[in-house]
Every structure is written in C-alpha cells, then in structure tokens.
Amino acid sequence: MNESAVFDRVVTALDERNYEPLVHVPEAHSDAYADVLDRCRRHEITIRGRYPDVLGFTDANRVFAIEVKGSTNLLRGIGQALTYQQGAHVSYLAGHGEAVRPHADLLRSKGVGVIGVEEDGATAWRSPPSAESTAEVADIEGQLSLRFRGNEFGGDITTLSLAQPLNYFAPVVALDRYGPLARDELVDAIADEYGFGAGDETVASARTLGLVSAGSPHELTEQGGLAATVLRGYGIEALDDLRLTKEDVGRRTVAEVHPPLAILLRNSFVRHPEFGLLLDALRKEGPRVQFLDLVERLVREYPNVFLSAFCTTRGATRARELIERGETARLYRDRDVWTDVIRTNVLFNFVQQLKHVGVLAPETRSHSGAIAEYDPDAKPWIVADAE
DSSP, X not given: OOHHHHXXXXXXHHHHTTOEEEEOOOGGGTTTTHHHHHHSEEOOOOBTTBOOSEEEEOTTSOEEEEEEOOSSOHHHHHHHHHHHTTTOSEEEEEEEHHHHGGGXXXXXHTTOEEEEEETTEEEEEXXXXXXXXXXXXXXXXXXXXXXXXXXXXXXXXXXXXXXXXXXXXXXXXXXXXXXXXXXXXXXXXXXXXXXXXOHHHHHHHHHHTTSBOSSSSBOBOHHHHHHHHHHHHTTOOSHHHHHHHHHHHTTSOHHHHOHHHHHHHHHHHHTSHHHHHHHHHHHHHOSEEOHHHHHHHHHHHOHHHIIIIIBOHXXXXXXXXXXXXXXXXXXXXXXXXXXHHBOGGGGTHHHHHHHHTTSBOTTOOOOOSOGGGOOTTTSOEEBOSOO
C-alpha cells in the first residue's frame, strides 16, 4: 500500500475519532494527495525543524502528531515519529499494517503509538503507553490554536508596522461610529478625521489583532466591539478624540499616560497566541533580558514562535534548516546568522509597542538602525512589573 492511500485512511480514522487534523503536503505532491486536501487544511508548523504529516488536537484537546508512511521507509518514519515527541502529547507512526506490525513493540517501548492501515481502513490503532507534555508542546499548542481559530487573526504579531499602538484603534473607532465600511472608505476616514496617512497599515494591524474582520466591507469582530465599548467609556467616540489622546502621550508611553488604554491594548495583544508565548518567554527571562538570551529561549522552547514572529520569510527557511540539523546554537551565537534571519522590525517598532502596552519598561532602548549595527549587550529589554 502506498503512502497516499495510508494517508487517506488515517484522515478518515481521525474524523471518526473527532480529532481535528491539519496536514502538511508539499505543493509538488498536491495532485497525489488531492483527496486528503479536500478534507483537511494545510499547516506549516515544525517540530525540531520537521513537518509532521498530520498535526492537531485530539478530542481531549491534546496535541497529536503522525508520521505517515506506506510499506517502505519505515526506519525513517520511526526517527521522525520519535522527533515529534518533543512537541506533541502523543506521537504516532502510521503505515501499512503488515509493514508496521514488526516495529510495534519497539515503538511503544519508546512511547510512540502505531496505526496499522489496510485497504478497508485503520484496523490497528495502538496509542502510546504514556502521554506526557514535552518541552515544545506549548509552542505547538499555540500555533495550532492560531490556525484553528481561522480568520480571527490576520498575521504574525511582530509584523505590526507602527510604533504607536493607539493607531490600531483607529479602525475600531471609525467602524463603531459609521458601521461597516469598504477598505477605501475606512482608510479615507482615518486620513480625514484622524489625520493619519498610514491607513492601510492601521487596518492591516487591526486585523492582525483580531479587532477588525477580513473581507469587504470591514466590520468589528466580537473583540473589536468590546474594545469599542471600552474606548467609548474612556471618552473616545470619534477619531478626533483618539487623535487628541495620542497627542497627550507625546514622547512618553501609553502605559504612563493612559493606563486603562494600555491594559486594553495589552489584552488585545495577549489574545494573539504568538504573543502569549512570547510574553511567557520574556517573563521567564526577565526582568532584564539580553536579546540573544531571549532568542535562545525561543529557539529551545518556542521554535515556531521564533520562526514566524522573529524571522524574515527567507530567514525562517535558513533557521528551520539549522534547527533540523541540530545547529540551533548558531541562531543566537553566530552574529552573521542571527543578523541575517531576524527581522529589523522586532528591534524597533515591536520594542516601542511593548513599551506602550506596559510589557517593557519605558527605559528600554529600541534600535532604529540596521540590524548589522545592533549591539544586544548595550540595549537589554527591561520587563515592566505590570502583569
């Protein structure tokens, strides 16, 4: 039995068990796995640099990972299934029943489950003898949550492009005042009434935070509606009110001048799964965080957050290859590597945002130059006391 046939029957078995699966199928293999892709969404989540064929939540909300093989390459599959134990509560090897049966006892002794597949479906399903959370499972849970929550969030948290996060409330105020608006209408309102020319970036960022819906016309999400209610209670009912509030802040931070708004912003950030994990890493590392120490913690405990939130698109590819080869230390020790893979925005706009929302202390210094000129020892991140 070939791999695509096994894959199809595994997906059917998962559906029968009320599991929520995402699959990894390279574009070049899309035709061969068309039936699988008709039923499942793709993922690009890695565990130790490798993509599980199937990844998701069990019916008990535990992370599972499955390496799918046919009747061949079983030894390679065993190695991959063992790797997935680092980021999943339960890891399985699936293959043609006759091929995987001789390896079942060995796999179970190593804590890996076995799924044996025949023409009429998955006829043998042996769960691991134990299912314990491992080092990177929080990272995988966060990334899966982000994917399963569909269109609620519009992108990676560190792609927010504006240093002053009060700007992300401009679409919220406009939509609360006028109702649903097409993107051009929303951008024009922000330009005319808020006096801000980066309306496109503002709308995109509000989408990333899950405050504004995708599509046209834009509408407030449930979270956006809650934010609008808080803003109205604070006296911000029109875009001009928001503009004056932003002017009050000046060169200080929102957390210093308008603490309730900083809390509202921070809550909006924390709802994004990537940010929640990043905040956890920051607090573990604090109160005085050397940037490369933070990178090391992310690479070791939350590698997918590092890849998606800290790396450029090209940099993520290089970083993933290093993680897969076991050369993770180069990502925080080799200056030529980390300056090549990390996006500059992390060191400037994102630091400024973290100061405004009260995660980093006001004395934290951001870096506005080229990343090649950045001295991490001279500019530590200082975690604020606020929870």
